[in-house]
Amino acid sequence: xxxxxxxxxxxxxxxxxxxxxxxxxxxxxxxxxxxxxxxxxxxxxxxxxxxxxxxxxxxxxxxxxxxxxxxxx
Numbered sequence: 001x002x003x004x005x006x007x008x009x010x011x012x013x014x015x016x017x018x019x020x021x022x023x024x025x026x027x028x029x030x031x032x033x034x035x036x037x038x039x040x041x042x043x044x045x046x047x048x049x050x051x052x053x054x055x056x057x058x059x060x061x062x063x064x065x066x067x068x069x070x071x072x073x
Contacts, residue, residue, distance in 0.1 A: 005069045012062045019055045023048070 044052050 002069070002072070005065060009062065009065050009069060012058055012065060016055065016058045016062055019051055019058065023051055023055065
């Protein structure tokens with residue numbers, strides 16, 4: 001069971017990192033290094049909104065899986 005949780009945590013973390021990188025406002029490589037140049041009060045719409053929601057969902061799943069791993073279930 002521990003091996004299965006480890007694999008699920010790794011897969012979840014890879015998807016989470018990917019979604020966080022995709023979310024960068026501005027969409028260029030410069031935004032990856034902190035130079036987004038966007039306004040701070042923009043609303044999320046369309047695909048960006050769904051990516052944001054999936055990111056939160058994956059973060060919660062990641063925390064839950066980590067908790068299970070710590071408790072040795």
